[in-house]
Amino acid sequence: MSILVVGSIALDTVETPLGKVVDSPGGSALFFSAAASFFAPVKVVGVVGEDFDFSIINFLGKKKVDLSGIRVEHGQTFRWGGRYQQNMNIRDTLYTHLNVFESFQPVIPPHYRKCKFVFLANIDPVLQLQVLDNMDSPSLTVLDTMNFWIAGRRQQLMEVIRRVDVIILNDEEIKELTGQYHLQQAAQKLLQWGPRLLVIKKGEHGAVLVSANDYFTAPAYPVNEVVDPTGAGDSFAGGFVGYLATCSRLTDLNFRKAVAYGSTVASFAVESFSFNRLREVSRRQIEQRYEQFRKMTHF
Amino acid sequence: MSILVVGSIALDTVETPLGKVVDSPGGSALFFSAAASFFAPVKVVGVVGEDFDFSIINFLGKKKVDLSGIRVEHGQTFRWGGRYQQNMNIRDTLYTHLNVFESFQPVIPPHYRKCKFVFLANIDPVLQLQVLDNMDSPSLTVLDTMNFWIAGRRQQLMEVIRRVDVIILNDEEIKELTGQYHLQQAAQKLLQWGPRLLVIKKGEHGAVLVSANDYFTAPAYPVNEVVDPTGAGDSFAGGFVGYLATCSRLTDLNFRKAVAYGSTVASFAVESFSFNRLREVSRRQIEQRYEQFRKMTHF
Numbered sequence: 001m002s003i004l005v006v007g008s009i010a011l012d013t014v015e016t017p018l019g020k021v022v023d024s025p026g027g028s029a030l031f032f033s034a035a036a037s038f039f040a041p042v043k044v045v046g047v048v049g050e051d052f053d054f055s056i057i058n059f060l061g062k063k064k065v066d067l068s069g070i071r072v073e074h075g076q077t078f079r080w081g082g083r084y085q086q087n088m089n090i091r092d093t094l095y096t097h098l099n100v101f102e103s104f105q106p107v108i109p110p111h112y113r114k115c116k117f118v119f120l121a122n123i124d125p126v127l128q129l130q131v132l133d134n135m136d137s138p139s140l141t142v143l144d145t146m147n148f149w150i151a152g153r154r155q156q157l158m159e160v161i162r163r164v165d166v167i168i169l170n171d172e173e174i175k176e177l178t179g180q181y182h183l184q185q186a187a188q189k190l191l192q193w194g195p196r197l198l199v200i201k202k203g204e205h206g207a208v209l210v211s212a213n214d215y216f217t218a219p220a221y222p223v224n225e226v227v228d229p230t231g232a233g234d235s236f237a238g239g240f241v242g243y244l245a246t247c248s249r250l251t252d253l254n255f256r257k258a259v260a261y262g263s264t265v266a267s268f269a270v271e272s273f274s275f276n277r278l279r280e281v282s283r284r285q286i287e288q289r290y291e292q293f294r295k296m297t298h299f
Numbered sequence: 300m301s302i303l304v305v306g307s308i309a310l311d312t313v314e315t316p317l318g319k320v321v322d323s324p325g326g327s328a329l330f331f332s333a334a335a336s337f338f339a340p341v342k343v344v345g346v347v348g349e350d351f352d353f354s355i356i357n358f359l360g361k362k363k364v365d366l367s368g369i370r371v372e373h374g375q376t377f378r379w380g381g382r383y384q385q386n387m388n389i390r391d392t393l394y395t396h397l398n399v400f401e402s403f404q405p406v407i408p409p410h411y412r413k414c415k416f417v418f419l420a421n422i423d424p425v426l427q428l429q430v431l432d433n434m435d436s437p438s439l440t441v442l443d444t445m446n447f448w449i450a451g452r453r454q455q456l457m458e459v460i461r462r463v464d465v466i467i468l469n470d471e472e473i474k475e476l477t478g479q480y481h482l483q484q485a486a487q488k489l490l491q492w493g494p495r496l497l498v499i500k501k502g503e504h505g506a507v508l509v510s511a512n513d514y515f516t517a518p519a520y521p522v523n524e525v526v527d528p529t530g531a532g533d534s535f536a537g538g539f540v541g542y543l544a545t546c547s548r549l550t551d552l553n554f555r556k557a558v559a560y561g562s563t564v565a566s567f568a569v570e571s572f573s574f575n576r577l578r579e580v581s582r583r584q585i586e587q588r589y590e591q592f593r594k595m596t597h598f
Contacts (some may be wrong), residue, residue: 087482181385205501216596224483294598297596298596299516
């Protein structure tokens with residue numbers, strides 16, 4: 001089954017204690033695509049400026065990511081600069097130049113509309129609603145968002161939440177969204193608003209899946225060295241939705257496996273800057289780590 | 300197999316967003332005993348003042364905890380007062396009156412010396428060494444410690460570490476002890492110092508077990524309401540060592556199960572103040588939650 005992703009395409013300048021990259025490809029739509037394309041065909045909707053060199057994402061085309069929904073607008077590509085502190089859990093944003101992304105209007109090409117899986121990456125909820133309105137009849141819609149929209153576009157975000165099947169959030173975001181400190185209570189409150197299922201990302205502490213009838217915890221894979229955490233969340237989402245797009249039925253067990261695949265793919269993503277690791281890793285290596293992951297939690 | 304525990308016995312005054320108790324029984328030795336006694340006989344070494352009313356720990360005697368190693372010294376019992384903030388992960392110590400605990404010298408009664416399992420709760424490493432010197436030939440020795448001893452008694456603590464089989468620490472402590480930020484690297488460094496196995500407690504994020512040939516992660520059980528986290532770490536240790544004391548062999552799998560039992564018992568401990576929940580829960584309830592715990596992590 002094909003997957004649609006709508007999100008940002010950026011040129012990231014990232015500094016971590018282990019190195020630095022300048023204007024390397026990033027953004028939620030690309031990280032998601034790189035991760036999801038291990039499992040299923042992906043179609044991207046996004047925007048770049050005239051300065052964008054498509055050759056730097058050639059590898060996505062080779063992985064059957066459909067880039068025809070990326071529009072080139074007059075101006076510069078979205079640029080983000082950030083620096084991670086020693087412990088890698090804290091990052092300082094050095095600059096955010098939205099450029100052409102500021103006036104992004106997602107246009108869904110006709111041949112994208114039949115995608116059965118939809119990932120609404122972290123963009124303005126107003127745009128996320130437009131995307132939902134333009135899809136034929138998706139089997140599964142998955143939402144990501146962030147504090148900025150929770151605080152500034154609450155009403156529209158609530159409408160998206162009512163309409164999607166799955167929400168992926170981090171632990172801070174779900175607390176802010178629901179006003180509940182206690183994660184279990186926050187999750188229960190959010191489920192009452194409509195989604196079938198929540199995935200709460202806890203960074204180095206793994207992820208939790210909560211639905212009306214299931215509760216599942218997955219650790220983070222213990223990578224030897226985190227080189228760059230940028231894109232980990234979108235890579236997780238890519239592995240998660242990607243695996244689900246291969247399933248004939250969306251059972252509780254398959255959602256659990258999808259969380260484990262998401263964690264597995266994210267664990268590769270952080271092992272190098274930008275897409276460097278996701279570009280070289282094979283599906284076989286993903287399966288091997290997924291098996292190690294399973295063994296890590298068995299008792 | 301019998302378990303020896305040497306640690307503190309305290310009267311705790313604890314305030315959390317959900318209530319308050321005054322001078323209720325606590326301390327590492329008692330929390331450990333309450334937890335371990337679900338599984339195996341426990342023998343306690345500790346000290347109290349003349350003001351200590353043994354009737355408040357009657358229930359431990361009924362659970363076959365041998366209290367004959369508790370000495371009554373002239374003076375007042377150790378008292379601790381603390382207040383937890385809204386999110387329960389931060390606590391402020393209001394006072395620490397060591398009283399008779401300040402000059403505590405563990406005396407191991409002769410009938411305690413053949414205990415095959417030894418838990419050295421969080422006390423001065425100098426005293427922990429004395430305890431080790433006074434045991435016949437334990438099968439498994441388990442160490443707990445804290446930042447105070449890591450900073451102030453490093454040399455003696457290192458000697459204890461060289462002599463024990465298992466160390467239980469939280470994530471902050473292992474980083475401070477090894478000077479390594481990255482948890483995996485910190486664990487590898489600590490293992491080189493002698494212990495066979497480490498258990499890293501991560502509070503609401505669960506626990507990780509690391510040995511030369513095993514890596515296991517367990518989540519925390521998602522309790523509906525954390526009423527009082529005091530004693531959670533010692534209850535975890537009690538469930539962990541308690542389960543091991545029932546095993547005919549100390550295999551990797553049994554260590555994993557022990558972590559899960561530790562987490563299970565700790566999850567009950569935090570559901571009420573002091574020992575209130577551990578006192579009423581049954582072994583059957585522990586088994587039921589342990590099974591839920593297993594299901595929570597299966598995929």
